[in-house]
Amino acid sequence: MSGEYDVVVIGGGNAAFCAALSAQENGARVLVLEAAPKDEAGGNSSFTAGAMRVAYNGVEDLSKLMPDLTEEEKANTDFGTYTEDQFFDDMGRVTQYRTNPDLAELLVRRSFDTLLWMRSKGVRFVPIYGRQAFKVDGKFKFWGGLTVEAWGGGPGLVEALTDSAGKRGIEVWYESRAVSLIHDDDGVHGVKVKRGGKTIPVSSKAVVIASGGFEANSEWRTRYLGPGWDLAKVRGSRFNMGDGIRMALEIGAQPYGNWSGCHAVGWERNAPEFGDLAVGDGFQKHSYPFGIMLNATGRRFVDEGADFRNYTYAKYGRVILEQPGQFAWQIFDSKVTHLLRDEYRIRQVTKVTANTLEELTAKLDDVNAEAALAEIEAYNAAVRQDVPFNPNVKDGRSTEGLAVKKSNWANTIDAPPYEAYAVTCGITFTFGGLRVSQEAAVLDMEGTPIPGLFAAGELVGGLFYFNYPGGTGLTSGAVFGKIAGASAVKAAQKAAE
Ligand SMILES: Cc1cc2nc3c(=O)[nH]c(=O)nc-3n(C[C@H](O)[C@H](O)[C@H](O)COP(=O)(O)OP(=O)(O)OC[C@H]3O[C@@H](n4cnc5c(N)ncnc54)[C@H](O)[C@@H]3O)c2cc1C
Numbered sequence: 001m002s003g004e005y006d007v008v009v010i011g012g013g014n015a016a017f018c019a020a021l022s023a024q025e026n027g028a029r030v031l032v033l034e035a036a037p038k039d040e041a042g043g044n045s046s047f048t049a050g051a052m053r054v055a056y057n058g059v060e061d062l063s064k065l066m067p068d069l070t071e072e073e074k075a076n077t078d079f080g081t082y083t084e085d086q087f088f089d090d091m092g093r094v095t096q097y098r099t100n101p102d103l104a105e106l107l108v109r110r111s112f113d114t115l116l117w118m119r120s121k122g123v124r125f126v127p128i129y130g131r132q133a134f135k136v137d138g139k140f141k142f143w144g145g146l147t148v149e150a151w152g153g154g155p156g157l158v159e160a161l162t163d164s165a166g167k168r169g170i171e172v173w174y175e176s177r178a179v180s181l182i183h184d185d186d187g188v189h190g191v192k193v194k195r196g197g198k199t200i201p202v203s204s205k206a207v208v209i210a211s212g213g214f215e216a217n218s219e220w221r222t223r224y225l226g227p228g229w230d231l232a233k234v235r236g237s238r239f240n241m242g243d244g245i246r247m248a249l250e251i252g253a254q255p256y257g258n259w260s261g262c263h264a265v266g267w268e269r270n271a272p273e274f275g276d277l278a279v280g281d282g283f284q285k286h287s288y289p290f291g292i293m294l295n296a297t298g299r300r301f302v303d304e305g306a307d308f309r310n311y312t313y314a315k316y317g318r319v320i321l322e323q324p325g326q327f328a329w330q331i332f333d334s335k336v337t338h339l340l341r342d343e344y345r346i347r348q349v350t351k352v353t354a355n356t357l358e359e360l361t362a363k364l365d366d367v368n369a370e371a372a373l374a375e376i377e378a379y380n381a382a383v384r385q386d387v388p389f390n391p392n393v394k395d396g397r398s399t400e401g402l403a404v405k406k407s408n409w410a411n412t413i414d415a416p417p418y419e420a421y422a423v424t425c426g427i428t429f430t431f432g433g434l435r436v437s438q439e440a441a442v443l444d445m446e447g448t449p450i451p452g453l454f455a456a457g458e459l460v461g462g463l464f465y466f467n468y469p470g471g472t473g474l475t476s477g478a479v480f481g482k483i484a485g486a487s488a489v490k491a492a493q494k495a496a497e
Helices: 014-025 043-047 059-065 071-076 084-094 101-120 153-167 218-225 243-250 309-321 357-363 369-382 472-496
Strands: 004-010 030-033 125-127 133-136 139-142 148-150 171-173 176-184 187-195 198-209 262-268 292-294 328-332 351-354 418-430 441-443 449-455
Touching (some): 004 014, 004 187, 004 243, 014 030, 014 153, 014 198, 030 176, 043 472, 059 101, 084 309, 101 472, 148 153, 176 243, 198 243, 218 418, 292 369
Parallel strands (some): 004 030, 004 198, 030 171, 198 449
Antiparallel strands (some): 125 148, 133 139, 351 418
16 A cells, blocks of 8 residues: 555546645645646646636625725726525526536535635636626626636646645645545545556545546547537547546446536637647637527527527537537627637637628538528528617527527628638536535435545536536536535544544
């Protein structure tokens, strides 16, 4: 046995480090096992923008999370509120009321305190001006319940957590892939780890699994999400192969949640197979509510303006995957190009521009140009001109009479120059996973906690179904990571008695 730890945490992302910091603050000797080498560490958490959904009752609460907010920022910004009730309602609505209410309640009610706790561990937060606020009459107004991001985005978040762990004596082993749990009828007693070409046992009194979902595993994707999912691009880490889920299932853990569901978005058509940390989330293309999307047959196929972007983007990747050839073109005219997010201005885009619609549609690779032109013309004729366009609210400026309606932000596409961007499906993370108690204990087939085994992050099943409110993944990892770390210490103390 390689030393004796109180708690071993499997994974090196946000959930894992929150669990490790929480276990350490409760007095444990902690080891973090990260499969990736240091320069690829941090899992999907490293690929994020660091956006975190948190309940708050106004700018006073936000000032506690972000004491650096200046008086000028407070005066020039309408931060609004995002109450626990609103957060809870969003979880219910976007998951079609499938979310486990006990888990969702923990997520919502602990969100603010958990972010405050992260601050105490050295994570800094700032308002997401760039992506979640528009300027109206000289004042920024936040929308969509998403207001806070970690300073430095995902890489900044992972760096802050890693530094904090280092300062507190938490050991981290990189290039150390957990392969199985050491287990008997009394519970879990450690982890077998593949390190430097050797498989070694690491003994511990409790284990927290925080090794992400199975989004990087093309075979599991096809098996559980369905045919075609092997063709999706992976937005983030190549290390999230479902290992933690598999290990737990092998010792009798209960599968739970939306195993056929995942978070998937519109993503640069020619992006690499896995995420590229140098580009981060720049391959995503999230401004479709202000334009239209056409498939290979030249037809629109989804209501681009059904809701605010952060309530639709996570389910529209699947819709794009279902199109012929698994791609679509997003089309904008010059009336809205100033609203396009910064990710449209990176070098690695598949983009065409034109001064007429005829020229534009002819340039759309793999698209029936004639049908595309007719589709845009029919769309233009269906836009309601009597309702003013307003990107900050669901403006009700819709189309009328089309088979595929656009419900909000419907502007005609008639002001050159035109721009079009090619997208495919990029999978973010899978929704199915393990069943946990409110103490983040992994439950067995009978619903009884497996002694010494806890879980946090993407692999917790039962929170997300079909869809997901943007910015909830990191918050979920933090909330359940903190709980799992503390619960693991209690289990370790019990094991030591
Ligand atoms: C491009 C992109 C942008 C995103 N933007 C946001 C956002 O702004 N806000 C938000 O809330 N969410 C966002 N998400 C989702 C978010 O990344 C995840 O919900 C969250 O990071 C999951 O955290 P986690 O700690 O559970 O998993 P991860 O951060 O993925 O960590 C899993 C860790 O486990 C390690 N691992 C895997 N297998 C093993 C093994 N066998 N042994 C040891 N280690 C192992 C991995 O290397 C990794 O370090 C985004 C995701 C992507 C891909």
